[in-house]
Amino acid sequence: MISAEVSLYPQKTSRASEIIRDSLDAVADLDLDTKVGSISTQLTGTEEEIWSGLKILFDRAQKESEVSMVVTLSNSGS
Template sequence: MLTAEVSLYPQKTTNASQIINNSLDTLRQHDLQTQVGSMSTRLQGTDDEVWAGLRDLFDRAGAQNEVNMVVTISNSAV
């Protein structure tokens, strides 16, 4: 089981909220437990599910715009 806390920061855009909302929709397509916060989203799932969700999140957001993504990953039950 992995836990990840992820923050996505769209760059050089006036459409950041839409990119972030699209990114949350992307995460919902994966079999992950999610807790959406004001500055980050916490994910929990198997190793493969978390890594796949993070990869998909970055790829899809990056296809829309330049983005920075900050991730903290833990293999402990936080």
């Protein structure tokens, strides 16, 4: 298991919160433990699930807006 702390920052849009919610909804079908915080989301799962989830998050967000995504990965089991 690994974890990723992810922050999405949609740019040049007034719909940032909606874009973030839509992006998180797009990974709901994956078997990830998801903890949504005020400025970041913690994802925990297998390596394959995490990498797939990160790609889905970014792909979904970039369809709606320019976006920056900041990710911290850990295998420490926290």
